[in-house]
Amino acid sequence: EALQQKQHDADVAKAQKLEDYIARNLVRASTTKMAQSRRKQLEKLEITEAPRSGPQELKFRFEFDVTPYNELLTLKRLAIKIGERTLLEPFDLQILRGERLVIAGPNGAGKSTLLQVLDGRRRPSGGMVRLGTGAKASIFEQQQLRRGGRVIDAIWDKWPRFTELEVRSHLARFGFKGEDVFKPGSALSGGELARLRFAEIVLERPNLMFLDEPTNHLDIYTRESLTQALMDYEGTLLLVTHDRYLMNSLACPILYIEEGRAALYESYEKLMARNSTAAEEAPKAAEEKGQGGKAAYGKEQRRRKAELRARLKAVEEEIEQLGAHLVELENEINSPEVLRDHLLLREKCDELDDGRFHQQELFSEWEKLLEEQEQYEQDEEA
Structure with missing residues (x-):
């Protein structure tokens, strides 16, 4: 501290x-x-948040006044390119009033770019995005810009009819108490800037929220308060996050972006088990062949087996490289230089979290590939 x-x-x-x-x-x-x-x-400039004297649970809710049209967000043949690189191949999606959607994927996959296309800050390379009638949106950016003026002015300038007592009471719900409300915006940490933006969003009363990594820079108590507020929110929610706890708590579909393709999963559990389909199909195929007697081990089977060997080798190499990288990250996190830098420590911990998540994906894929390979070998012996 x-x-x-x-x-x-x-x-x-x-x-x-x-x-x-x-x-x-x-x-x-x-x-x-x-x-x-x-x-x-x-x-x-990133300002390190001053240590607090003790846990502070924030109590706030996101609410709205206007009920929008049911088909709130429609995507048709939406495609995104940056230069020659294809971030997203054309895909369709419709989000209805009151639904939630998490956008996930590895670093650099284009999650934030997609969110900017959806909220209107960036034009798509192809296709269209249409907002339904009555949509009232609020946007939370991953990197909050440094503000001028004082904390109290951020609210008072936008809602001048509020009394000072009302403004201060509202800000207190987001951890700005006493003299904190007179802090200059230039002195706010990343976590304080995020809390101030949430204070604005609550007053904006949106029925549609676009949130880009909303838990970044937040301490554990604020993360828990925000997670509860988002779980209670009855409006439509689209958010980019790497926060596994938040993904699981929202219990909503996840749009996973990887290598230019978008795949929709019903839940966090479905995302984690997304490689299981191939493993389930392999025994079924073997059973069908077995019913017709001894299956001929033809050209297609040999091709697929060669593909499995190549992919297994590639996955094993990636697992080995990633494992070494994670060890390096853990050593860096425990080094005095990183421990002294609050922001760098958070960045390294997030990178470690993403790496472990990808490692779990690779192990899952490796197991499914191995099962499929063993099944082919059993069929060959039979």
């Missing part, structure tokens, strides 16, 4: 120096470009 407080103070001091420089030099012709450069630095 002492290290975290020290890092927080250093980050705040740096932010204040940048603000002072911008204020002094922005209007001077000779230094305008330098001031604009400092402004970009300030916007990207």
Whole structure:
């Protein structure tokens, strides 16, 4: 906690120096470009959150006033490209009022880009996205921009009819109490910026929410409060997340993006068991062949067996490489340099979490491939 407080103070001091420089030099012709450069630095500056005295459970709900049309979001032949790279091949999807959808996949698969297409911030490369009548959307971006003004101004400027007591009471529900409401936006940590954005979304009362990695930068208590609020939300929810607990808690379909293709799974459990179909089909095929007597071991079987051997070897190599990488990550996480850097520690832990998830996928695929290979060998012997 002492290290975290020290890092927080250093980050705040740096932010204040940048603000002072911008204020002094922005209007001077000779230094305008330098001031604009400092402004970009300030916007990207990550401020470590100050340690709290104890657990703080936040109590808030997402609600809406306007009930939209039932067919709330329609995707037809939607495709996304960036340059020559195809992020998503054409696919169709319809999301109805009150439904939830998690967008998941490995890093760099295009999850955030897809969400930006769905919420209207980016144009698709092909196909169309149509919002239903009555849709009122709120957007939570993965990286919250640095704000000007004070915390209390973020709410008061948008809802000027609120009294100071009403604004402060609302902010207190999101952990901003006492003098915290007068904190400058430039001094807020990533977690505080996220909590402030959730405070705005609650007042916006959307019936459709687009959330990009909403649990990033949050401590465990805020994550639990947000998870409960999203579980209770009766509107339509689309979110990108790598948070396994959140995925499982929402108990909703998952759109998994990988290598340019989008596959829809009914639940988190279905996603985890997505390689089981091939394993189930192999015994059925063997049984059907067995009913007709001894099956001929033909050209197709030999081709498939060669494919299995090649894929097994590739998966085994990937498992070995990933295992070594995970060991390196664990060593980095336990190093003094990373432990002293709150933000870097969170980044490394998230990377380790994603790596372990992918490792579990590879082991599952390896087991199914091995079962299918053994079945072919048994058929050959028979």
